[in-house]
Amino acid sequence: MMGEIRAEHASIAELVPSLPRRLLVAGGAGFIGSAFVRLCLEQADPPAVTVLDKLTYAGNLANLAEVAEHPRYRFVRGDICDRALADRLAGEVDCIVNFAAESHVDRSILDPDAFIQTDVYGTYSLLEAARKHQHQRFLQVSTDEVYGDVEEPQLSVEGDPLRPRSPYSASKAGAEMQCLAYHATYGLPVVVTRGSNTYGPYQYPEKIVPLFTTQALDRLPLPVYGDGGAVRDYLYVDDHARGIATVLARGEAGQAYNLGQGGQLIDGMKVAETVLRLTDRPASLIQYVSDRPGHDRRYALDSRRAAELGWGPELDFDAGMELTVAWYRRRRDWWEPIKSGEFAEFYRRNYHPVAGAAAPG
Numbered sequence: 001m002m003g004e005i006r007a008e009h010a011s012i013a014e015l016v017p018s019l020p021r022r023l024l025v026a027g028g029a030g031f032i033g034s035a036f037v038r039l040c041l042e043q044a045d046p047p048a049v050t051v052l053d054k055l056t057y058a059g060n061l062a063n064l065a066e067v068a069e070h071p072r073y074r075f076v077r078g079d080i081c082d083r084a085l086a087d088r089l090a091g092e093v094d095c096i097v098n099f100a101a102e103s104h105v106d107r108s109i110l111d112p113d114a115f116i117q118t119d120v121y122g123t124y125s126l127l128e129a130a131r132k133h134q135h136q137r138f139l140q141v142s143t144d145e146v147y148g149d150v151e152e153p154q155l156s157v158e159g160d161p162l163r164p165r166s167p168y169s170a171s172k173a174g175a176e177m178q179c180l181a182y183h184a185t186y187g188l189p190v191v192v193t194r195g196s197n198t199y200g201p202y203q204y205p206e207k208i209v210p211l212f213t214t215q216a217l218d219r220l221p222l223p224v225y226g227d228g229g230a231v232r233d234y235l236y237v238d239d240h241a242r243g244i245a246t247v248l249a250r251g252e253a254g255q256a257y258n259l260g261q262g263g264q265l266i267d268g269m270k271v272a273e274t275v276l277r278l279t280d281r282p283a284s285l286i287q288y289v290s291d292r293p294g295h296d297r298r299y300a301l302d303s304r305r306a307a308e309l310g311w312g313p314e315l316d317f318d319a320g321m322e323l324t325v326a327w328y329r330r331r332r333d334w335w336e337p338i339k340s341g342e343f344a345e346f347y348r349r350n351y352h353p354v355a356g357a358a359a360p361g
């Protein structure tokens with residue numbers, strides 16, 4: 001199959017027998033969390049899944065519509081910072097998988113407060129609940145951004161120091177350090193995943209891939225930060241979700257695991273060009289805008305530790321982007337209401353075109 005880059009990995013069906021039987025998935029109505037929930041519930045004899053989600057601007061029950069009637073699924077609307085609620089729900093499960101977070105770097109620069117609250121205090125609230133109920137597992141979904149800017153040709157390995165440089169990545173680093181401290185101090189069987197920049201269906205259109213795709217479909221500008229040369233390690237969402245399941249089933253307590261696509265490091269201009277090609281739009285849609293303050297120039301992961309557990313990505317960037325752009329083309333019903341609402345106000349606050357910067361072509 002085109003774009004398939006590695007075939008020898010544990011399938012989710014193989015992993016299911018090793019997963020805890022009752023999962024509390026915090027933040028399961030967001031982009032990656034909902035992919036993980038759908039993946040689990042598609043399996044024969046899946047674990048029972050309770051989703052706890054506040055339904056912020058980024059949470060959306062439409063992401064879980066496919067599983068809404070599944071007998072092993074239930075949804076609870078609530079805040080992970082609510083200690084009493086976290087405690088009650090933790091008492092009904094064996095394990096917490098924590099996706100819940102404020103997740104967008106640009107919003108963290110405009111307004112860090114919610115990031116400290118949810119990502120730092122909220123993680124503490126879940127850890128305390130898991131500790132009290134002696135959970136058999138706690139998985140914290142973290143990010144490659146905790147390593148900070150990584151110079152060429154270095155690849156980050158799990159033992160590297162954490163050098164976060166944005167309010168978002170600092171809040172995520174704080175969260176995962178608490179998790180690892182709960183392992184060292186209380187013996188809570190915590191595992192951490194550090195995923196790279198993820199894209200695919202159901203991603204809120206503030207992140208580069210869905211933003212550029214929906215802008216291009218509407219013949220609107222694609223706002224490239226700075227010179228468009230910042231590099232990311234783009235990972236398709238189903239590969240990321242399967243990586244999380246792999247670490248949940250097989251990871252060693254007290255360890256972190258990088259989950260990166262590997263091999264292909266893609267800059268902002270390449271994302272823009274790929275979207276324009278797949279949507280058949282002209283290069284004149286590219287618009288240079290002011291750079292992100294403190295913009296990390298490069299993230300790049302060495303994911304061999306996760307590979308040793310039997311994980312590897314299935315799709316390369318071109319294959320993942322084809323699926324993604326086709327999905328956004330089909331699912332205007334999902335993204336049009338989002339872009340006309342709260343998002344429009346964020347866009348006005350965040351983007352400042354650079355006067356005189358010419359679009360290529």
Ligand code: NAD
Nearest residue numbers: 027029030031032054055056058059079080100101195198
């Ligand atoms: P997202 O913004 O799409 O989803 C976050 C979800 O958390 C939403 O459903 C939101 O309603 C919920 N939430 C927020 N605050 C909450 C609170 N206080 N209580 C309960 N629920 C709350 O994010 P995503 O892109 O799916 O990311 C999921 C996780 O993966 C995050 O922890 C993020 O840091 C991490 N991550 C994301 C990427 C990426 O590229 N998107 C890569 C690596 C790691």
Ligand code: DAU
Nearest residue numbers: 103104105143144145196197206207208223224225230268
């Ligand atoms: O690397 C993992 C991280 O990836 C996750 O932890 C975060 O939750 C997720 O938001 C993502 O962070 P990034 O900042 O890398 O993603 P974003 O899509 O915002 O930006 C990707 C690159 O594209 C970055 O170099 C900035 C650039 N960019 C982004 C936007 C939104 C642009 O040039 N223009 C844009 O409009």
